[in-house]
Amino acid sequence: QVQLVASGGGLVQAGGTLRLSCVASGSIPSINAMGWYRRAPGKQRELVAGITEGDSTNYPDSVKGRFTISRDRKNTIYLQMNSLKPEDTAVYYCAALCTWNYASCRYWGQGTQVTVSQ
DSSP states (O other): OOEEEEEOOEEEETTOOEEEEEEEESSOOSSSEEEEEEEOTTSOOEEEEEEOTTOOEEOOTTTTTTEEEEEOTTSEEEEEEOSOOGGGOEEEEEEEEEOTTSSOEEEEOOOEEEEEEO
């Protein structure tokens, strides 16, 4: 059984920082692409950061230069979020065993709320 447990969300003022963590446990290959996604109210889920087993990263323009994804050897990924904006408010999900283009992932965490106030 695979579990992804995300943590680190919270309330922060615009311009602030947060760091999300996601620990993957269970029978999951260490070699796999993992990612962070978010879903804002009334919007579709979107990728905010992806990282391959080779540590290649992928970011949409909306977060490029502000968000940084990283991973350690124990299938834990992190999302460092700087210069947060109110439009970053969303539930953030981590995912594992993602396809090469991050269109889909096999395993998902429970989500952690990030709220950025003006």
